[in-house]
Structures are given as C-alpha cells and as structure tokens.
Amino acid sequence: MAGSAVLGVVATTVLSLIGGVPLAPLDSDGIGRSRNLAAVGPAALPTSQAITSESGPVHPVRVEGSIDYGDSGARFGASRWGHVHEGQDVFANSGTPLIAVRDAVVLETGNDGGRGNYVAVYSAAEDQTYVYMHMLRPSPLKRGDEVPAGAEVGAMGCSGSCYGTHLHFEIRTGKGIEKKPVDPLPMLQRWPQVPE
C-alpha cells in the first residue's frame, strides 16, 4: 500500500536526523515526531515541526498502561450500517479524560443522535480537525475557545449511537468535520500519553 511506503520513508528520514540538524522539512502528518523528540529534543527542529510538550501532539485518551483500540470493527474504514467508519474507536472506562492532541481552536460542540456529545477542534499549524464523539457530558468548551495541547476537552462516555463506552476519534484534513477523514491509528500509536 502506497501509504505504508510513504510512512516508511518518513520514519527513515527522521532516524537520519538524529543528532543533526534537519536538512528538509518533515512531513506534516506528525509521523515520527515523538521519536524525534526523544532522540534530539524539540530544539533541533524548526518550531513549526517539533513536538513539544506544549504544542503536542499528545494522545487524546489519558489512561494508565496500554491503550485498547478494539478489534477490526473499531478501525477506520470498517463497514457500518450503510456507511464506512470514519474514525478509530478507543476503549476505556467511562469518565476517562479526553485530551486536546494539539494546540487548537474549538470549531463546534453539540449533541445529536449519532455523535452524541461531541467536540471538534482545529489545529491551524497542522491544518487538521480532530473530532471526539460519544462523550459522557457536553464539552465544557465553546466554539472559538482556544485549547492548548494536553488540556481536557471532555470525558469518555457512550452518548449518541454507541455500543459500549468508547471514544470515536476522527482526524480530518482541513478545517471542518465534513473534511476528508484519514486513518487516525498510525498517529495514535505514536502519540505519547500526557501524564496527569
């Protein structure tokens, strides 16, 4: 698959940068940055490229230990009733804190029969929208609020169309919850947890 090949190239590029100054901008999708941070620290990269604890990315679910991504039905692209699953489901206990993955601005919050309590935030630096669904309660955030990476945006629940407590997490390219979704799992598996 072409995507895998691209990711492989990015990872190789990141590794080649360890101990040195980047010769070229990294891909903007965030792959490999946590590795880069661990190896050389944020100062070795241009500000817009670096992972820092201040600007993210960080994992959207704050749990102890390993993270439960469920089975194949929880994956991006899994078939649903009449459509395709456009996010990755992440399983943990009800009330588990949900975290802003990057510095972002709140695009919208709401509650409907499908999404349940949801919030969508947008990172201008990444030009990505992150959507959190089925939250326990309405998000305390309001449209236009600025949220720093690592801040709580809500809590895991099972509101809306939900078959068991989980976060439905989407990443969309561009600004808005109707933009093109991408598979969040490769990024989720790399993003570090935020300590409490």
Ligand SMILES: [Zn+2]
């Ligand atoms: Zn889902």
